[in-house]
Amino acid sequence: xxxxxxxxxxxxxxxxxxxxxxxxxxVAFVVTRASLDKNTYLSNLWLWENGxxxxxxxxxxxxxxxxxxxxxxxxAGDRKHDHKPQPGQSVTVYNRINIxxxxxxxxxxxxxxxxxxxxxxxxxxLFIGTYDHYGIDLTGLEGEEKKQAIERIEExxxxxxxxxxxxxxxxxxxxxxLRNRLYLFDRTTGECKLLSPEYMNVNTFDYDKASDRVLYGxxxxxxxxxxxxxxxxxxxxTGKQVALQLEHKYGVDAANFVDGKILLAMxxxxxxxxxxxxxxxxxxxxxxxxxxxxxxxxxxxxSVSSDCRHGGGRTRKTIGEHWYYTGTRGYxxxxxxxxxDGKETVVTPSVHGSxxxxxxxxxxxxxxxxxxxxxxxLYCCTENGEETKLTHFNDEYLSTHSVVPVKYLSFxxxxxxxxxGWVMEPVDYDPTKQYPGILNVHGxxxxxxxxxxxxxxQYWANEGYFVFFCNPRGGDGRGNEFADIRGKRYGVIxxxxxxxxxxxxxxxxxxxxxxxxxxxxxxxxGFMANWIVGHTNRFAAVASQRSxxxxxxxxxxxxxxYYHNLSAVQSDPWNSPAEMWERSPLKYADKCKTxxxxxxxxxxxxxxxxxxxxxxxxxxMHGVPTRLCLFHGENHELSRSGKPKHRIRRLREITEWFNxxxxxxxxxx
Numbered sequence: 001x002x003x004x005x006x007x008x009x010x011x012x013x014x015x016x017x018x019x020x021x022x023x024x025x026x027v028a029f030v031v032t033r034a035s036l037d038k039n040t041y042l043s044n045l046w047l048w049e050n051g052x053x054x055x056x057x058x059x060x061x062x063x064x065x066x067x068x069x070x071x072x073x074x075x076a077g078d079r080k081h082d083h084k085p086q087p088g089q090s091v092t093v094y095n096r097i098n099i100x101x102x103x104x105x106x107x108x109x110x111x112x113x114x115x116x117x118x119x120x121x122x123x124x125x126l127f128i129g130t131y132d133h134y135g136i137d138l139t140g141l142e143g144e145e146k147k148q149a150i151e152r153i154e155e156x157x158x159x160x161x162x163x164x165x166x167x168x169x170x171x172x173x174x175x176x177x178l179r180n181r182l183y184l185f186d187r188t189t190g191e192c193k194l195l196s197p198e199y200m201n202v203n204t205f206d207y208d209k210a211s212d213r214v215l216y217g218x219x220x221x222x223x224x225x226x227x228x229x230x231x232x233x234x235x236x237x238t239g240k241q242v243a244l245q246l247e248h249k250y251g252v253d254a255a256n257f258v259d260g261k262i263l264l265a266m267x268x269x270x271x272x273x274x275x276x277x278x279x280x281x282x283x284x285x286x287x288x289x290x291x292x293x294x295x296x297x298x299x300x301x302x303s304v305s306s307d308c309r310h311g312g313g314r315t316r317k318t319i320g321e322h323w324y325y326t327g328t329r330g331y332x333x334x335x336x337x338x339x340x341d342g343k344e345t346v347v348t349p350s351v352h353g354s355x356x357x358x359x360x361x362x363x364x365x366x367x368x369x370x371x372x373x374x375x376x377x378l379y380c381c382t383e384n385g386e387e388t389k390l391t392h393f394n395d396e397y398l399s400t401h402s403v404v405p406v407k408y409l410s411f412x413x414x415x416x417x418x419x420x421g422w423v424m425e426p427v428d429y430d431p432t433k434q435y436p437g438i439l440n441v442h443g444x445x446x447x448x449x450x451x452x453x454x455x456x457x458q459y460w461a462n463e464g465y466f467v468f469f470c471n472p473r474g475g476d477g478r479g480n481e482f483a484d485i486r487g488k489r490y491g492v493i494x495x496x497x498x499x500x501x502x503x504x505x506x507x508x509x510x511x512x513x514x515x516x517x518x519x520x521x522x523x524x525x526g527f528m529a530n531w532i533v534g535h536t537n538r539f540a541a542v543a544s545q546r547s548x549x550x551x552x553x554x555x556x557x558x559x560x561x562y563y564h565n566l567s568a569v570q571s572d573p574w575n576s577p578a579e580m581w582e583r584s585p586l587k588y589a590d591k592c593k594t595x596x597x598x599x600x601x602x603x604x605x606x607x608x609x610x611x612x613x614x615x616x617x618x619x620x621m622h623g624v625p626t627r628l629c630l631f632h633g634e635n636h637e638l639s640r641s642g643k644p645k646h647r648i649r650r651l652r653e654i655t656e657w658f659n660x661x662x663x664x665x666x667x668x669x
Contacts (some may be wrong), residue, residue, distance in 0.1 A: 001402040003427065004462040006648045006655075008401070009034045009455065013393035015368045015376040015495060016221055016311025016357060017063065023070045025049060026099060028056070029368065029378060030063050031393065032310040033477075034644040041302040041310055041644070045075060047099055048366075048378060053391055056099060063311055065564035066117045072096050074107055074117065083109055086138050088153035097384050108187050120236065120367070123187040126214060133177035134161065136386055165224040169559045170414060170606040170636045182216050184236065206318075208257040212236050213285060215255055215262060217244075225514075227251050228276070232310065233262070233285045239368060244288045253278045253300050256367070257285070258629060259321045264290065265300050271482045273567035275446045280338065293604030294342030301668070302326045302333035303476040304354035304450040305442050307640050308375055313357025313368065326355050328477040331420050331450040335365060337383070347383045352451045366390075370452035373406050374398060379443075398453075402427045404461040406451050409468075411504040413497050416484075421470030421501050423450065423509065424461045436516040436662035437466035437509075439539075442524030445474035445494065446483055456651055457637070463655065466512050468505045474524075487570030490583050491531045499536070515540065516662045520654060522546045522599075522639060523607060527585065533596050533624075534588025541661035545599040546607045546636055549586040549615035552577065559605040586611075589618035595625040597657040599650055601634035629653045 010033065018029040026049040029503050042060035046053055057075070065075035085091045097104040110129065118126040122352045136153050139145060160174050167176045182196040182205055196202050198419040199222050205216035217231035217590040229252040231244040246252075250266040251274075257263075261284035267276040278300055280293040301315065316325045327336045334352040337345045339440040348355060352373055358367035366380045377393035384484050405422045426435050438460055449469045455500050457467045471477075472494040474485040485494050506512055518541045521529045526547025533542050548554050552573045555565035566572050571579035574662065579586050596619055600612040612628060619626040631650070634642045636651060 002400055004401050004403070004458045005457070006459060006651050007036065008459075009623045009644055010036050011397050011518075012308050012375060012455070014308060014310035015378060015391070015393065016309070017065065017313045018357055018359050018366055018368050018378065019065070019067060019314065020068050020361035020366060021067050021099075023170075024364075025070065026071060027069070027359070027361075027366045027378070028065065029056075030065070030311055032063070034647075036644050036648075038225060038510055039645045041641075043311070045073065045097075045510065048390055049099075053378070056097065057104065064115060064117075066119065068096060068119055069122075071100060072098055074119075075104070076114070076117075079104065080106075083104075083241055087150050088136055088156075089138065107588075108185070110185060114183075116205070118205075119156075120184070120207060120209075123384050125185045125523075126205065126207060126350050127183055127185060127189070128205070129192065131179050131181050133179065133199075137234070149536075151279075163193055164221070166223075166225055166519060166559050166561060167645055168605045168627060170604060173209065173603070180218070182214070196232075200230070202611065203229075204252065206256045209238075211260075211285070212258075213257075215257060215459050217255060224573075225561065228562065229266070229383075231255055231264075231283075231642050233288070242285065242288045244283050245290055252324065254316055256316060256318050258318045261285070261340065263293075263318075263323050263338070263340075265298075269567065273486050274486050274564045275567075277440060278481050279484075279517060280342065291562070293340070296344055297479045297566055298336070299328040299343065299476050300325060301328065301476075302354050302356055303328045303447045304331065304333050304370075304452060305447050305454070306354070306370060306452040307455050308370075309356060309455055310641055312357055317358070317360055318502070319360050324358075324360070326358065327450060329476050330640060331448045331475075335367065344411075347388045348381055349385075353497055354450060354452055371452055372451050373403060375453045390578075392399050403453070404458055404467075409505065409508060411501060413500050414491065415496075417473065417497075419470050419472060419497050419501060420449075421468065421504070422451070424457060424467040425509075426466060427462045428465045429511075430575045431511055434513045435464060435466050436518070436540075436658070437468060437505070437512040438658060438662075439498065439517065439519045440469040441466060441519065441521030441525035442469070442471070443521070443525050444473070444476070445524040446476045446487065446633050448475050448477050456654075459651065462654065463659075465658070466505075466509060468501070470498065470501040472501070486568055488579075490569055491527075491585075495528065498532075502538075508587055514538070518662050520545070520658075523636065524548070526607065529596070530585035531588070533587055533592040533594040533619075535591070537593050539594055541595045541597070541658055543597045543599065543657055544612070544615070545639065545650075546554045546601065547598065547612055547615065548607055549589075549611040549618075551580045552584065552616070553581075554607070555609060557605075557608040569607045586614055586618060589615060590622050592619055592622065592624050595657070595661050597653065598626070598628040599631075599638070599653060600628060601631045601636065601638050603634060604636045604638075606636040627653075627657070 014032045032043040041064040045056040073611040088114040092110040095104040096107040097546040113130040118127045169175045182192045200220040202218040233242045252266040254265040264281040265278040267278045279295045283290045335348045378391040522545035529544035555562040569583040596613045616628045657669040
């Protein structure tokens with residue numbers, strides 16, 4: 001067996017964007033691999049049909065696609081580089097390819113950055129387009145006037161104007177006065193007709209062919225985004241529009257047409273804050289009136305963690321009289337059916353792992369999933385039927401490398417709550433020897449660990465470490481009460497769960513040297529890393545990534561808004577600054593003795609670098625061994641979708657830090 005290495009990222013295949021042809025005879029999907037040579041990701045379209053799969057494109061940049069009809073796909077990309085946009089402008093080229101053979105051909109060009117293309121007819125397409133309210137439009141300009149406008153555009157590149165919230169977004173950069181708007185494109189005339197309000201940032205839309213109506217919604221604001229949604233039903237070709245009666249008090253997680261009605265999953269956040277699970281409602285598309293359907297406390301997404309995914313895909317779909325979605329139950333995610341009588345049923349097999357995206361055709365679900373300690377593949381099943389694995393992209397890698405089993409280890413905490421956890425023994429584990437260990441803490445906090453393949457943890461186990469991880473309170477999959485750690489519980493009950501889990505693991509495995517255990521975590525896990533070093537000296541070294549240290553500064557810089565942080569810690573800088581400071585790891589930095597490594601990206605607008613820099617500086621002030629590695633051009637997703645070489649450097653930084661303090665090795669820097 002080959003050892004798992006940092007460079008193995010290049011050998012792992014990631015699947016996404018599964019979509020069935022209209023007649024259900026073919027299934028298209030995207031396969032992505034990391035390229036260390038090019039320091040990027042290579043994505044191509046693949047097709048599964050007649051029991052086998054084949055590669056459809058080879059441009060290495062194809063990921064955004066849609067079925068045009070049973071034989072053709074449309075995908076985005078300027079393959080011939082024929083459409084160099086004017087300064088300050090963008091274009092999106094869509095190409096058509098016949099799945100039975102032939103070269104792709106340009107089909108049409110949209111005069112803006114576009115996504116979520118949806119064919120309404122052969123010549124009409126709905127799409128989301130990005131519009132800059134502060135942009136300079138060159139349309140119709142000629143000669144000196146155009147030259148001066150281009151000069152202004154070049155000049156403006158040196159400045160950023162913030163006059164609203166949010167002003168930036170992780171992975172997108174500065175978004176001040178940028179809006180995602182809903183358009184209808186007519187291929188015969190080239191017209192892009194704006195359908196949504198001028199300042200609405202559209203985050204969802206659905207089309208009902210039977211009634212020729214489009215349901216769309218998002219945040220409609222000009223200077224402050226308060227995270228409450230508006231939804232409209234628009235008759236596409238008559239222009240008649242009905243506003244749903246949301247009274248601007250709900251955050252909408254999902255909205256779809258179902259059997260002549262509209263199904264809504266939404267919440268006010270009044271009971272459990274911004275992480276509250278949604279309640280289901282039904283809306284009348286003719287009047288906009290809404291009624292509550294049921295409150296089942298659902299987890300409306302797959303929140304099972306892994307660092308071996310790339311790309312997204314469909315996670316909700318209306319099929320006949322039912323609505324299907326991916327949801328997390330415990331530490332697994334699956335496809336769930338919701339009926340209009342308010343009853344939920346899990347329809348995919350009870351298999352550990354995660355379902356990441358899906359589609360449906362001719363009575364069968366086709367989905368990308370990660371099964372027990374495995375990587376992504378394409379699977380299918382009928383409702384409540386057995387699961388069939390359709391692809392084998394990662395089989396060879398998994399069978400030739402020393403993949404460490406993930407062993408379940410649960411315990412009941414001191415408050416009587418059962419906590420799910422796992423342990424990975426080191427490769428070639430010898431029970432007569434002692435080993436160092438690493439506690440890993442997930443982000444969120446509303447996420448979960450489970451059994452899918454996790455590259456960084458497999459690598460550490462291959463390097464001779466015990467690796468252990470659990471789902472403390474605050475996580476997903478077990479309802480609102482379990483997830484609620486707001487206010488004075490934040491950093492207390494979750495911290496206690498993690499420490500008690502560590503005690504449980506050490507009792508189970510006396511082979512772990514308690515003097516040589518480390519801790520790593522990112523985002524919320526980075527908060528916990530910073531919290532831990534100020535509350536215990538039991539860890540020999542800690543790696544804090546994309547972290548939170550000071551809620552007073554964090555709440556005023558994060559792209560997800562001050563309201564999320566105020567909700568989490570139930571305090572604010574003016575009315576209850578002492579309580580906000582009490583919840584901030586920075587307060588306890590003077591108690592820290594633990595060597596701490598910080599990993600941070602300079603374009604991480606979720607947990608901006610001020611927090612890492614403050615904590616780093618505070619530890620240096622108090623004589624604690626510390627190091628900070630700042631990654632330029634990366635964001636909050638560094639460990640999952642950052643540039644391949646950057647991901648390897650990140651993992652090397654953490655591993656060498658642990659090797660130095662847990663194994664006594666000299667780092668190679």
